[in-house]
Structures are given as structure tokens and as C-alpha cells.
Amino acid sequence: MNITIHNVEQVYRNNSHALYPVDLEFHEGVYGLLGPNGAGKSTLMNILTMAKKPTSGTVYCNGVDINTIQNEYKSRIGYLPQTFGLFPALSGREFLMYVAALKGLSKRHAAGRIQELLSALNLNEVGDQHIASYSGGMRQRIGIAQALLNNPKFLLLDEPSVGLDPDERVNLKNLITKAAQDATVIYSTHIVSDIEALAGNIIIMKQGRILAAGAVNQLTEPVEGLVWKMNVDYSGLATLQDKYICSSSSRSSDGIEVRVLSSTPPSAGAEPVYPTLEDVYLYLIHQDKIKGESPA
Ligand SMILES: Nc1ncnc2c1ncn2[C@@H]1O[C@H](COP(=O)(O)OP(=O)(O)OP(=O)(O)O)[C@@H](O)[C@H]1O
Structure with missing residues (x-):
């Protein structure tokens, strides 16, 4: 149909x-x-x-x-x-x-x-x-x-x-x-x-x-290059969430692994990753904030 x-x-x-x-x-x-x-x-x-x-x-x-x-x-x-x-x-x-x-x-x-x-x-x-x-x-x-x-x-x-x-x-x-x-x-x-x-x-x-x-x-495709993965501790996570759109976080052996949406690397240790549908969704819903962000 x-x-x-x-x-x-x-x-x-x-x-x-x-x-x-x-x-x-x-x-x-x-x-x-x-x-x-x-x-x-x-x-x-x-x-x-x-x-x-x-x-x-x-x-x-x-x-x-x-x-x-x-x-x-x-x-x-x-x-x-x-x-x-x-x-x-x-x-x-x-x-x-x-x-x-x-x-x-x-x-x-x-x-x-x-x-x-x-x-x-x-x-x-x-x-x-x-x-x-x-x-x-x-x-x-x-x-x-x-x-x-x-x-x-x-x-x-x-x-x-x-x-x-x-x-x-x-x-x-x-x-x-x-x-x-x-x-x-x-x-x-x-x-x-x-x-x-x-x-x-x-x-x-x-x-x-x-x-x-x-x-x-x-x-x-349009979100490629805008998603970063990094490890932080609990206080680091709160700081990141204040500044950036974070798409997901999970506990890892090094603290908390978090995915961050940002047009520039959110920190020196951040690693670029391939976007998931959740990243795309959050990017589109919050794109004004991501485009206007001031990196750390
Ligand atoms: N009968 C109505 N009179 C006036 N505004 C309405 C009416 N029904 C829906 N709206 C408005 O239309 C917009 C879209 O509502 P809708 O219910 O379609 O959204 P939705 O995406 O299904 O949301 P949700 O996920 O909360 O169910 C909202 O701003 C809502 O307040």
C-alpha cells in the first residue's frame, strides 16, 4: 500500500x-x-x-x-x-x-x-x-x-x-x-x-x-564527525552535560564512558565515533545548541 x-x-x-x-x-x-x-x-x-x-x-x-x-x-x-x-x-x-x-x-x-x-x-x-x-x-x-x-x-x-x-x-x-x-x-x-x-x-x-x-x-551522514567518545568521572560528567549534548553514558573500567555531540573535540582525549540513530536524533532536536556551543 x-x-x-x-x-x-x-x-x-x-x-x-x-x-x-x-x-x-x-x-x-x-x-x-x-x-x-x-x-x-x-x-x-x-x-x-x-x-x-x-x-x-x-x-x-x-x-x-x-x-x-x-x-x-x-x-x-x-x-x-x-x-x-x-x-x-x-x-x-x-x-x-x-x-x-x-x-x-x-x-x-x-x-x-x-x-x-x-x-x-x-x-x-x-x-x-x-x-x-x-x-x-x-x-x-x-x-x-x-x-x-x-x-x-x-x-x-x-x-x-x-x-x-x-x-x-x-x-x-x-x-x-x-x-x-x-x-x-x-x-x-x-x-x-x-x-x-x-x-x-x-x-x-x-x-x-x-x-x-x-x-x-x-x-x-550529516552527523558524521560530530560525535565523540570519552571517559570521565562523575563530576566530569556533570560538567560535560552542562556544556554539551551527551547522547549516552555507561559505566566502564575507566569511569564513565560518554558520547558527546560537538562540532569540535570536547577534550584532548575525546575520540571521534560513528553516529548512532540516538546521536542523530539528539543532534537534530538540539542542533541550534550544538552549532552555538562554546567548546571547553
Ligand atoms: N485539541 C488540541 N487543541 C489545541 N492544541 C492541540 C490539540 N491537540 C494537540 N495540540 C497541540 O498540538 C501539538 C502536537 O501535539 P501531538 O499530540 O500531535 O504531539 P505528539 O508528538 O504526539 O506528542 P506526545 O509525544 O506528547 O504524544 C502540541 O503542541 C499540542 O499541544
Whole structure:
């Protein structure tokens, strides 16, 4: 499925610009949509799922304006919103049957698909218990299951890993990889590690604008030569963090190994390193500060 967004803009009544005119194109595969709080990720997802009408601009599905094929388009979508309501008095299975009916799935087909998804999401044992008794992670997995019910060709997941334990995060990644074999998947998050190995394409947003879009190796190019690795002690780390954008730090045999974003070497011992997606993300989000920095 080919989705094209042309000149899509969202301005709220209070004149806040959630999206400046955006042009994007999605094909089959996983797209990571990264951005800090308020970047406009959920607004974009709501427009793509037709939950929200944009102030202006058009979304095309395989070249056709989605407004002219609403029902067909919606039947091919699976959506996990950032927040969603579940009926606590229903069991997970009953809730999924209810959503399947709304999506127009036949009862027989739905029953088989729901069993498949309860197993895939490790919810078999609790599938017939009331949702009221579910943990946060179990509720999130029911949300993921409802998004996958109709084998969507366009799957949109807003912060899907929230509340999932490490095992379930791995399981989620495997499910998404499988779904993306013949579907377009958009995975929205502000957690870079969630999508680093999963998404072939990354879109980075901030304050309603697209800062960069492309494959990870395309995005790293402008950041090459701007990332440094060095060892410091705890007080040295605090000093560095005051002056520079530090992308990650980990304990090492020589104290703390820290990655620093800087246009010049932050110290004599700093060693240049190849940028990761997290480096790219922090660079793009904080580039004004990095460009205007005063080195040590
Ligand atoms: N109904 C609304 N009325 C006015 N402004 C809104 C409304 N909904 C969202 N906004 C604003 O639009 C901008 C983008 O919000 P959005 O929820 O799309 O961001 P996000 O990237 O999904 O953030 P988060 O990671 O926190 O979920 C924010 O500045 C937000 O305050």
C-alpha cells in the first residue's frame, strides 16, 4: 500500500500549529516516527487514520484521495492510539469480538483470528478473564491485538511498547516485523531504541515540522564527525552535560564512558565515533545548541 501525504497542515482553534505543511510518502515496511512530546506525531497519526480532518492538504492511498474511498481505506487500517478505552466488564476475547464486529469481520473468521492473536501476544491464559483484572501491559497487548485483527495493510502504532516488559517488547518487535512483510507500518515513539533495529525508514519531527526523513544510514551522514567518545568521572560528567549534548553514558573500567555531540573535540582525549540513530536524533532536536556551543 502506498500512502502519500501532500501539504497536510493542522492548525488548532487556539492558533497552535500542530503540523506545518507536510509532504511524506510511505511504502511497505516499518517507518519509525520519532519526536519529542508535542512534535505532532499523534496529530499526524490521527489524520492518517481519518480520526481527524486536517486543516488543509490531502492524503492519498495508492494515488486516490482517501476522502473518496473512506470505507475501503478504513477497512484496511489497523490503529493503536496512544490512549484507548477498554470495557473492563468484558473478557479480552469478548472485547476483541466486539471490535471485530465493528470492523465487519465475520463471527467465524473473527473467532479464529482472535485465538491466533491471543496466542501471539501471550494472552491465552487470561483471554477469558475480565479486562478489569488485567495489568497495564496486558491491556496494552489487547490494544495491539485489536489493531491487528483485520490483517491491516496500513498499521499505525502510537507508542505501542508503553507498559510492556522486556520479553513482550521483543515479542512486539517480532510481530511488527512479520506484519510489515506485506504492510506499511508506522511506529510512533520518542524512544529511539524501540525502533533502531526495527524501522528501515525514520522520520524525525519537532514542533510540527519534519526535521529529517530517510534510511538510518542516510540520516547519520550529516552527523558524521560530530560525535565523540570519552571517559570521565562523575563530576566530569556533570560538567560535560552542562556544556554539551551527551547522547549516552555507561559505566566502564575507566569511569564513565560518554558520547558527546560537538562540532569540535570536547577534550584532548575525546575520540571521534560513528553516529548512532540516538546521536542523530539528539543532534537534530538540539542542533541550534550544538552549532552555538562554546567548546571547553
Ligand atoms: N485539541 C488540541 N487543541 C489545541 N492544541 C492541540 C490539540 N491537540 C494537540 N495540540 C497541540 O498540538 C501539538 C502536537 O501535539 P501531538 O499530540 O500531535 O504531539 P505528539 O508528538 O504526539 O506528542 P506526545 O509525544 O506528547 O504524544 C502540541 O503542541 C499540542 O499541544
